[in-house]
Amino acid sequence: MxxxxxxxxxxxxxxxxxxxxxxxxxxxxxxxxxxxxxxxxxxxxxxxxxxxxxxxxxxxxxxxxxxxxxxxxxxxxGYPEGIVTLRGSYLWKHEDEIRRLLKNVETESFDRNPQERIIRQSQKEEQIIIETTEQSLAEHLGRVLHRAHQGELNIHWAEGADICRVNWERMN
Ligand SMILES: [Zn+2]
Known part of the structure; x- marks a missing residue:
């Protein structure tokens, strides 16, 4: 087995x-x-x-x-199917609030579908990078963040649609 x-x-x-x-x-x-x-x-x-x-x-x-x-x-x-990248000065002014929001989305998603999980969150230069097990969770994180904090959201698929890349940015 x-x-x-x-x-x-x-x-x-x-x-x-x-x-x-x-x-x-x-x-x-x-x-x-x-x-x-x-x-x-x-x-x-x-x-x-x-x-x-x-x-x-x-x-x-x-x-x-x-x-x-x-x-x-x-x-x-360490095999992500979704990668969410957050950037912009607004992000750092509202970092705690945004991290809390993402955490809530993760918890709710797990309750609904335990296959939707965050693999890791890291910080690189001025960006927060979140890797997810499912493409749909990456997209969902981006949409919830955009709804709550506006900014600019881009969702695109790459590598033969194996990975969903979500970019969110808000300057001020
Ligand atoms: Zn498991």
């Missing part, structure tokens, strides 16, 4: 730019009930969900298959 899941590596995907097949989306091969040993999400009718109570019930079920979910594998391998 485990072998099956792990044969899909980063190179496998990046080596096939013409296809939009997600090598991490190999849940079809997973037998249910499956529990992620990383984030404690569980697979239900081929969808990953997160609910602490269900986790408690499932974890002692002898039929459970212990796996690492696609999002946890992307985080472990």
């Amino acid at each position: 485990q072998k099956n899941v792990e044969k899909f590596g980063i190179n496998d995907k990046r080596g096939r730019p013409s296809t939009s097949l997600d090598p991490f989306a190999s849940d079809k091969a997973l037998k249910e009930p499956a529990l992620c040993k990383g984030c404690q999400s569980y697979l239900h009718h081929k969808r990953w969900l997160n609910n602490p109570e269900t986790y408690q019930q499932l974890k002692s079920d002898p039929r459970v298959h212990w796996v690492t979910c696609p999002a946890c594998r992307k985080i472990a391998e």
Whole structure:
């Protein structure tokens, strides 16, 4: 079982730019009930969900298959599908507020779909860079930020649509 899941590596995907097949989306091969040993999400009718109570019930079920979910594998391998870049002097004047907003979006997204996660946040020169496991989360972060703080938002797809790049900027 485990072998099956792990044969899909980063190179496998990046080596096939013409296809939009997600090598991490190999849940079809997973037998249910499956529990992620990383984030404690569980697979239900081929969808990953997160609910602490269900986790408690499932974890002692002898039929459970212990796996690492696609999002946890992307985080472990540092494999982003969305990259959000924030810049502009307004950002630094409202940094705490903006970081709080992004954190809230991350928490809400996880509750809705535990596959939508932030891999890492970093600061490079005058930019904040946020890498996400899913393209949709990058886009969502950008849109929420734009709605709350205006500025200029650009969303574009690159590398054969493997990665969604979101740029937000506000000068003042
Ligand atoms: Zn997980």
